[in-house]
Amino acid sequence: MTDDRxxxxxxxxxxxLELIFSPEALAKLHRRYEVHEAATLADVPDAALARARYLLGQPPVTEDALARMTALRCVFNVEGNLLDNMPYPRLFERGIHVVTTAQVFALPVAEIGLALALDLLREVTEADLAFREGREVWGLEGNRAARLLSGAEVGMIGYGELGRALHRLLQGFRPRLRVFDPWLPASVIAEAGAEPADLDTVLRQSDVVFVVAAVTSENQRFLGAPAFASMRPGAAFILLSRADVVDFDALIDAVAAGHLRAASDVFPEEPMPRDHRVRGLRGFLRSAHRAGALDLAFRRMGDMVLEDMELLDRGLPPQRCKRAERETVARMRSKPVSAN
Structure with a gap:
């Protein structure tokens, strides 16, 4: 009997599939669709390639494989970052949508970013470690380097889904927020209630700098020693997006010299070598790429995918997932994650 799903x-x-779909959503997926699971596209028979309406995942796609996928309507990227591993111009020429579920991570990452900022400004982790080791400093003397986030001058590099989510969380602290994002017109930033600014101003005039920019062909390691030297002594630098936008050795040097305090959820190598100097560096908070990795976030992916598949089945464009833009998608240079 022919399966017409x-x-x-x-x-x-x-x-x-079990990670990104709840049991109920996974059952719905299998009721509505025939699902062919594979490790690589090379493992998929030609007949399945020809019938495939949707590609769920972000495997490398060759021109040849794409040419055989004659019924394809949409690629659903569930890694979060668009990868430079598909012939995007050909996809767009054929009217095939490319969408990502990355926005599910925006709020969880923004929350941990706020936590890291408060920790750095009030030295929460450092004070706890000192207490455990019997070298605590009480009262005012223990707050000589502390600062408030409330009313602080805050800089943000990048203003996508994550930047907007972080902005919403920061509003209760009434900061002066300056934003640098060369991919957005100034009016978009201003209408959101922030000040558009150039990179130099964001770095020089901020007590806290959040880096939430995706890594592209244009900005790899663009934050290096000169950028860190231009920042205020004692400022907090918080990296939440991808490590490749930063010269990590230069950041470590700035922290080791006592010029900056820093926190990062992402690293040049994951996991980092056991003997790497960042592991024992004072003034540097380390999070093992766990900011967005919540069950709730992963399950939202599946719900969004199902909703957009239903729209596409009806001849409508996807609305829940974020569509890739033909002008920028080929510039993305994120490395694929190796762990959830």
Whole structure:
């Protein structure tokens, strides 16, 4: 008997269907669609390639494989970052949507970013460690380097989904927020209640700098020693997006010299070598790429995918996932994650 359900090619590694769909949502996926799971597109028979309506995942796609996927309507990227591993111009020429579920991570990452900022400004972790080791300093003397986030001058580099989520959380602290994002017109930033600014102003005039910019072909390691030297002594630098936008050795040097305090959820190597100097560096808060990795966030991915598949089945464009832009998608240079 012929299965007339639309075919979904499932290659979401390192994600799994069980991770990104709740049991109820996964049952719905299998009721509505025939799902063909594979490790690579090379493992998929030609007949399945030809019938596939949707590609769930972000595997490398060759021109040849794409040419055989004659029924394809949408690629659902569930890694979060668009990867430079598909012939995007050909996808767009054929009217195939490319969408990402990255926005599910915006709020969880923004929350941990706020936590890291408060920790650095009030030295929460450092004070706890000192207490455990019997070298605590009480009262006013223990706050000589402390600062308030309330009313602080805050800089943000990048203003996508994550930047906007972080801005909403910061509003209760009434900061003066300056934003640098060369991919946005100044009016978009101003209408959101922040001040558009150039990179130099953001770095020089901020007590706290949040880096939430995606890594692209244009900004790899663009924050280096000169950028860190231009920042206020004692300022907090918080890296939440991707490590490749930063010269990590230069950042470590700035912290080791006592010029900056820093925190990062992302690193040049993951995991970092056991003997790497960042592991024992005072004034540097370390989070093992866990800011967005919540069950709730992963399950939201599946709900968004199902909603957009239903729209596409009806001949409508996707609305829940974020669509890739033809002008920028090929500039993305994120490395794929290896762990959820």
């Amino acid at each position: 639309p075919l979904v090619l499932s290659l979401p590694a390192p994600r799994t």
